[in-house]
Amino acid sequence: MAEPGMADPAMPTRAERRERRTAWLLVLPAVGSIVLVALFPLVWTFWESLHLHDLRMPWRGRPFVGLDHYVELTTDVRFWASVGHTGLFVAVTVVAELALGVVLALGLNEMRRGRGLARVLVLLPWAIPTAVAALIWRFMFEGESGVANELLVSVGLLDQPVIWFVGAKTAWVPAMLADVWKTTPFVTLLLLAGLQNIPDLLYEAARMDGAGAWRRFREITLPLLWPALLVALLFRMLDALRVFDLIYVLTGGGPGTATEPVSLLAFDTMLQSLRFGYGAAMSMTVFVAAFLVALVFIRVLGRRGTRGLA
């Protein structure tokens, strides 16, 4: 027991205790809202995924089925196909968006006149709501005499019109183009911010040492842009993994289910088939995948960050 007035270093003083309490009170709203909007739905979804809950067959009740839904997922061909579709969509669109984003950001960074206007123009697609953008792209690619067909045939890229949304492969073209068109501006903006953080001094020094443009890009721009690139990659991957609205409006997952990503299948299972339990299991797998991606990136980013400081 500490004597009164003789503070035991292990025992917090009253002032310290009060301070701690205040600290907890201050973070309570933040922690509370995270629990409410992130943790609670997550736990609820997981709990739901362990139950048979089928609104179309309420007479079956709502029994606990353990991991049955996850076992069913392992042999669900449509689910694995949708995982493949999601992977393909992420790989193609994210690579294209990053490559285009780098080019656009470099261009914008070099511009000396009309920069503001150019930035506004580049950002325009990003400002259009996804559903509206998807409808525009659907309209352009629809039918035999859509804008895309007319254009591609007139410039000689196509011999005859393609019915884009009927082909299992061709339906991807408008879907991926629309995503690249819509989200490249976001990547560009992030990278532009990264570029502007690179001091001109470095380029001047390199130029004096006789480094050419490619050398300067490889040795200075790319390494210093790396953190911004990683952030852009993380955001885009997480977004593309959860792709839903664009595909829902543009192809509806068709033809057949040839362009159906996991989140669309989960939506269909939950809100069309009303199999809440099974749909919840699908949503959980999407969450775990996105979570793992985020985890890897945060570790990589964290390492980069400290090395940059050293």
Place this chain on the structure above:
Amino acid sequence: MLVLLIVAACGRSAEEPGGVRVTFSGSAVGAEAEVLRAQLDAFSAQNPDVRVEIFATPDAADQRHQLYVQWLNARTSDPDILQLDVIWTPEFAAAGWILPLHSFRPDTDAFFPAAIRANTWRETLFALPWFVDVGMLYWRTDLVAEPPATYAALAEAAAAATTAEVPYGFVWQGARYEGLVVGFLEHLHAFGGSVLDARGRVVLDSEVATRALNFMRDAIHGRGMVPEDALTWREEQTRFAFQNGRAVFMRNWPYAYPLMQDATASAVAGRFQVAPLPAGPGGGNASVLGGAQLALNAHSEEPEAAWRVVEYLTGPEQMLERARAVGQYPARRDVYDHPELSAALELDASLARRIIESAVPRPVSPVYPQLSSILQVWLHRALTGQREPAAALRTAAEEIRALLERVELYPDTARPRGGVDG
């Protein structure tokens, strides 16, 4: 606020003079709301002991279905009367949510047999047909001399009549949705096949079914009679193609008829007619049946009074009234003999009757929506060339069997269960 409303509502109903209160839920927007209100007022004038209140529900079928499921699952006693889509009756009957109607002794022979079959689950009638919707063959009277009786004759006539200005021989709804299943069922029945047999076993992987689906695929990819584009079309896109004069034949519902007779919007006004859908080799001509039914909530506190409302609304005069007001096709056969019906429907009533007599219900199953979504996927895969029709139907049949087994409805595993008897 909510409490105030509830108190106000209770207060009001307590003040109302005697008589029982019955609630009705269904389509209650626009012209449909007006005619319904007028019909219910006329009923109350004749039956002062019953007051009918309308519960507004969303007009979109999926949303209304969801709302009904929530209410009925919670065993609420309101609404007493439910307007059901034709494919919901078996589902609601098997769940024990709606009352069997045999004790009320309805005159089932007066209705179209397909409409009665669609509302019958385990040999018991659970809902009374109100109005019907039916697939029809629209044909161009200026391009074709007479409507084809068979699909082979249709293909021939279509090939002869297509030109650069009229590039499409036949248009139907081919997008991946319920409409695709309906079109397939019409072909399937015409070829003499079906999805479920009389005992409820899955017979979709039959040779006739493959022939029917092959015919549909070849119509697109072989003959070029149906445009590939149709695989993304629903009702309205087919109507636009036909209405702009670009197709010789079209499969569609009756709603398109008055719209296309409007010469200000339609290029084919006065130059088309309707006929029963063609027959195939080995089957009769078959149109798929749609439409609305009226059923009674199993937890209704006033089933007797509610039945009187249903009986009134499904009577011949009231069906004629709805045909006049909103162009809906009566579900009773004898109404088609009424001299005023042709004018109300803007279509020769005896022809309409002939088409509806050939109608077939969709597979009568409590899990029809899931069964349909399996079919939607595999039919669309087959028609877009991702799978051979025979293989697609085989897999679809397997998945439907697995579905029926999972819900304990497959005849070989089925035991009498729950629902109304349990």
